[in-house]
Amino acid sequence: MARNVKIKAARAELDMTQKALADAVGVSRQTMNAIEQGNYNPTIRLCRAICKVLGKTLDELFGEENDDEQ
Amino acid sequence: MDEMQKLQLMKLEEHSFWIIFWTLCAIVVGQALMGAGFREIAGELAALLIAGGCVTVLCLKNGLWSVSYQPSRKTNVVFSAGAALALGAVYALRAFLVLRKPASLELAWGIVLPMAAVFAVCFVLLEVLRGVYKRRRDQLDDVEEHKE
Incomplete structure (x- = not known):
């Protein structure tokens, strides 16, 4: 599974740590790290929560172009 | 969590x-x-x-069968035969290694008949379950279709 660098970039824009984002969406840092590393496919509910916190759309964070990134 | x-x-x-x-x-x-x-x-x-x-x-x-196998008569025959062979192996090992019985026609029937019985019971049971699964699958798919 490809790494999701878009979440990391969106976090950096807001100067947000992985822990802060994890707390904001109600998951552990381990889970947030797994999502960013591409080791876990989150549910659509969690995807939407992440998008809401980061102020991005589903397409911007989880769009198809993420599949090409390594 | x-x-x-x-x-x-x-x-x-x-x-x-x-x-x-x-x-x-x-x-x-x-x-x-x-x-x-x-x-x-x-x-x-x-x-x-x-x-x-x-x-x-x-x-x-929940309309689930198996991850690896499709429900079919052929797989049911294979698994029933597997169960019968496993039972036969256990019976044979027990007779020759544990009970030290000499080989005889009577002993052979004592192994073959339970194997045939296990095959028949397993096959009939699996076929009944396959029928139940198909009915349940149709039922679940039908409900989902009406909800759309």
């Missing part, structure tokens, strides 16, 4: 369940080979039947 941790826990529980299930199977076979009677293995058999029965009923209720 978040969704990934719940998923991990469910996977661990699933693996643990199958480890316990097959370990119990091995224990039952081992005890039978060592000459244990029905009374000695009744507890383990009851646990296996309850676990297997629960999984079967819940899977059928």
Whole structure:
């Protein structure tokens, strides 16, 4: 599974740590790290929560172009 | 606990369940080979039947069959034959290695007849379950279609 660098970039824009984002969406840092590393496919509910916190759309964070990134 | 941790826990529980299930199977076979009677293995058999029965009923209720195999008469024949061969192997090992019985026609029938019985029971049971599964699958698909 490809790494999701878009979440990391969106976090950096807001100067947000992985822990802060994890707390904001109600998951552990381990889970947030797994999502960013591409080791876990989150549910659509969690995807939407992440998008809401980061102020991005589903397409911007989880769009198809993420599949090409390594 | 978040969704990934719940998923991990469910996977661990699933693996643990199958480890316990097959370990119990091995224990039952081992005890039978060592000459244990029905009374000695009744507890383990009851646990296996309850676990297997629960999984079967819940899977059928949710319209699930198997991850690896399609429900078909051919696979049912193969698995029934596998169960019969496994029983035959246990009976033969027990007769020759544990009870030290000499080979005879009577002994051969004593192994072949239970094997045939297990094959027949397994095959009929699997065919009945396949029918139940198909009906349940149609039912679930029909409900989902009407909801759309």
